[in-house]
Amino acid sequence: MAKYSKYFDLAKERGIEALELYVSKHYALSFSLFHSEVDSYFLEDAQSLSARGIYGGKIGYAATEKLDKSAPDFVIAHVIDNAKAVDKDDPAILFPGSPKYHKGNVYNQEIRTLSVDKKLANLYEIEKKLKAADPRISEVESVSYSESDGEVHLLNSYGLDLKSKSNYFYYYASVLVKDGEATRSAYKIHLSNDPSNFIIDDFVKALVNEALGKIGATPLPSKKYPVVLSPKVAASLLDAYLEGADAEQVQKKSSLLAGKLHQLVASKKLTVSETPLTKNCFFRYFDDEGVATYNKTIIEKGMLSTYFYNLLTAHNDGVRSTGNGYRGGSGRIATSYVNLSVKPGKKSVDAMISNVKEGVLIKEVQGLHAGLNAQSGDFSLQASGFLIESGKISRAVNLITIAGNLKDLFLDISDIANDSELQLSSISSPSILIKKLAVSGK
Template structure:
């Protein structure tokens, strides 16, 4: 049976049972994962996920249900679970089914050419990454991870208010992590690429970057504890931004879980900082024309020249604040309820070249990565204390590698203390979710605990 016809039957029977407005969300997702170890395929898996979620207003409350069996036999179960779910909800928050936006921007998030790349070619790319890394330098002890991943997602959203939306996207990533050794000194480093354009996947380039990074960390030592000017290299600044991305959610603000309550139109960062959420970005991991509730997505400046301009809203949070949804309702799976999340959120690039940022510091640090991001940050207070590694800067030049240090500060204060923004915007994946990015950032001062 046609899925749209099935939804119409579901809506008709739901109405008979007293459910008012209703929505059906149909999602098909296909994933490919290739992992290589010592020249052999260590993992090769293809998974298909297909399901339907059903939402409806019953006695003024929103009920949820879902199924992996998309046929008429599931209809009675879906309706019963929506009603049962709605009966036990005790929240007074108003939720509703959306009638549709006036206009939807067409987003081309599906690259047909990726389909034309055979799985054999993708396996060869993955093997080539490992091979290039192992022969790049005699200090390469092993390749810990060598992975190619790919995902295709197809979503259909239908409701009883006449809304009918459909979108398809695909994305792929390559990831390599190497271990290098010199004497008793062992270091690891990784690099990744993410795109739905396979021509951007260069196995040799990716492998050599990872090896170069690892070798540059050999001989790393701790440094004296002090306050230092710090450059957060793009991967590190993106990962820290991701850890604090929830503070811009209107839901978190309304629940008192963000310090940004009442800060709209207030200056919360340096003038040179502009934070953008762009679901229309070409090639973006989270590019989309509509959000999880069917609201048209829109590009927006969350922070403009240091001033907070908006929170991220779904329909429920927008209703509470008396504003319109920003199109940031998030439904990662047909099994999930609706929450709030950014879509291709990033700090806008500046004009500073990385080498010039380094050259401007007499004595300071480059932080290239953090550990324990989800345990060492407090998203309510903004405080963080994180193990980190990177490089020492002396007299405007990188001198030695640094590890066994802890970087401490407050995210809200750090945003005010950004004094230079690089021109090297990067989105990271894996290790991140791929839809939050940042250029390198020069911070006037952060507390470093070392030896």
């Protein structure tokens, strides 16, 4: 706190009732290979400070990346000017602190201490093994490595003083395979904050199998099929659906989940939790307003248990913040979530598929933003995957479209597998079986 005392002294001197500082440090490293040459390299080591202050009953905002002696005067002056320009009547709220915080350390120093040479050597090895894996692999399009290292320090006039530090890395590779006159593409991502659990041979094998499995892909006859959503696709559609649980959208009457609290919004087989205290690379023990996070059920056996609240939307509804206030642009506090997870079932995905006489396994979708109406839940998405016949994967399918409504889709869940995967979105989901979904092909 002493390091930033000048900001608080100036704020008090100039009539700011309360001040909040959000200091962020960010380190990022990424590089990629193309045809055994490093074709991109990016390194960032930056810090920034943003401030919110209550002045004249309004919240003013300022930010700077120049943290020198002039920064306190610049920031405080801009907070005041910004507050004077605010014409909304929203209450000015800064948070004094939660009674208890569940602190934890998930920062892994090994990510930074592992040399760049070793990380680059891993890329060369991945590329080499992909090229040698199968003659049908015609091109290794890209092999890349990225890491992110972030530190947040949140403090305010009420004595709040919170720090959080986390990091993660991921490897990415994409390939093309020959399929007659056509080519098929496939990619794989390995996300973790523990370098010791990255096994190159496993990564390469999974990508090669994914790519070769697409050979011979053709469209399907158009009709309604039982559909298995892969973990990645299920996570993407759940993310879109739970945008409707944002309390701000609910209060604006622009959410498909408005008025649905404590009502059935999905199959009773579906339970979804937000577990920000899970000790992985997305761990958060406080949100960007300083509210303590906690693990909570969002959908319990199909019933919507809560909306996502920040301080302002909680005030509007006369409830407490759920610890879901996260910063957007221009100092705006929106709502978001971290470590969202679908409760897995007991069956393997193969066992779940074995009960499907004729259906489709959807591995990828495209156009999620353009092809989905968040307010109504209607969607029409390009997709690809595999035909299921007599309980087994039969052949690859492509050039198909899946269409329906998000609410109907989640109400039509008939089974959930146990193959959960954590995505870059911080959502973890297993494969999910939908009773029927419209598939358009030939």
